[in-house]
Amino acid sequence: METFNIHILGCGSAKPSLRHNASCQVVDIRGKLYMIDCGEGAQVGFARQRLNMTRLGHIFISHNHGDHVFGLPGLISTMGLLGRTADLHVHGPQQVEALLNVALQTYCQGMEYEVHFHPIDTTRHQIVFEDRSMEVWSLPLKHRVPCCGYLFREKAGLPHIRREVIDAYGIPVSQINNIKAGASWTLPDGTIIPHELLTTPPTATRSYAYCSDTAYMPELAALVRKTNLLYHEATYPAELELRADEYMHSTSRQAARTAADAHVGQLCIGHFSGRIQDEEAHLRETQETFQNTVLAREGMVICVK
């Protein structure tokens, strides 16, 4: 199976603690790296996980709060010091650009690579990036400033050839690509062997959704329906639901509610407040509503499957 891993570099909330780093993740899809959020210390977390900076082409920022962006200047200038030449693309709400501009204009003179900023309309659910094998969708979230999550989805591949059927009918190798692309095969006697008999369906596509920071959003479940893995913030324990509402964050139970309503494969919770004394209890509280839940922690690598 092709690589589709999530590296957790930081899963704390705004007030820094010695337990967690600020928000940052790296999605590794077939060896290409995509960063989501870039809190202070992102470059150190990156190095600690022995990820290769030259494979990082895109950074997706959820919103312009310090604990999600303060790692950008350091990361960008370090890549310059390391002699990077490939373009880097930063996607995020328009508000992020001011910090990026100061970083580039003041600290990155003479760098041999370019940074391109792509503003994202956080109110829309649409494709914000795609290549041959995957696409990234924005997920409108509800927070105190414009904010969106990101949905990473593999594109459907081609169907697989049923070698034994191909051999049995003596179909030449030259036709394999046509058949993969959807063609059927006609025997000399005019009998048509349908495409579906010659192939098995393509490998199921996998998907990962990152939803942080956000108040509880019942309508989010429809957008992340049946994703294999959902990372949803669970800043507060269930008993602090009023506080969660006030600061537009979610509780453990609310994260689990969205996961359950969306019928996701697995839930990973993070963005933990310092008010969470016992993270295992926080996990159990979440699992009461959605059993297949894990706690994010720095250094963790989760395989999307």
Add this chain to the structure above:
Amino acid sequence: METFNIHILGCGSAKPSLRHNASCQVVDIRGKLYMIDCGEGAQVGFARQRLNMTRLGHIFISHNHGDHVFGLPGLISTMGLLGRTADLHVHGPQQVEALLNVALQTYCQGMEYEVHFHPIDTTRHQIVFEDRSMEVWSLPLKHRVPCCGYLFREKAGLPHIRREVIDAYGIPVSQINNIKAGASWTLPDGTIIPHELLTTPPTATRSYAYCSDTAYMPELAALVRKTNLLYHEATYPAELELRADEYMHSTSRQAARTAADAHVGQLCIGHFSGRIQDEEAHLRETQETFQNTVLAREGMVICVK
């Protein structure tokens, strides 16, 4: 003896490594904290050393390179989140203000405290801050951008009363402050007991000089003459002197040369390049020229004496 400690929070150079954090120190003088440089991760280092943020009133920045300033936005906004109300003063070259402005205008709305920026003329050696018991001097350094070090010096206290002499002459308690301030005492018969006989000299003042980043500067020794502790960058081993010249950094031997010429009490070297494979060898190389040298390392606390 009153507290005069240096906490090393980061002593690496610009390319981050897993061995060292970016430049940052905290000077603790009698319980008041002064930060010198504020590389990425400063706030975490601060918390890790269990220093109290409410005691931090001033930050002194040597120069506007990322590895000396990228911790400022995070530190400043965290203090806001923690409910700080006391003013914070940031001193440094004019160039630092742009980053500070973005941090304040974009990420610190609604904060209950004010940050004041005090530009420093890095070409001059002068007092840039003082209070009743200490003063901070700028130290012009030679780097690729305007850069200065900082000299922290205790002010001379008052002389100590020689209790046995005071008692022998029956001098009333009401006169103690006058005598401390320099007065002599006249006996009923007109004999003058000179001030010098009534007192012993004030406790010797202590001083600490921070010199990073800088090319070797023979003239620096005069400015840091006889400081108790000198922190001097030693980015490169002696064999990379040409590289040190090119990037306007110093080698182990050059740091030691300045320490020896200045007759300082102790030398602490830091700002280590990733090219230093063996830090103990780097230390020995420095000690060949200046014996009383220590290697900086994160978490270290050095007592100035």
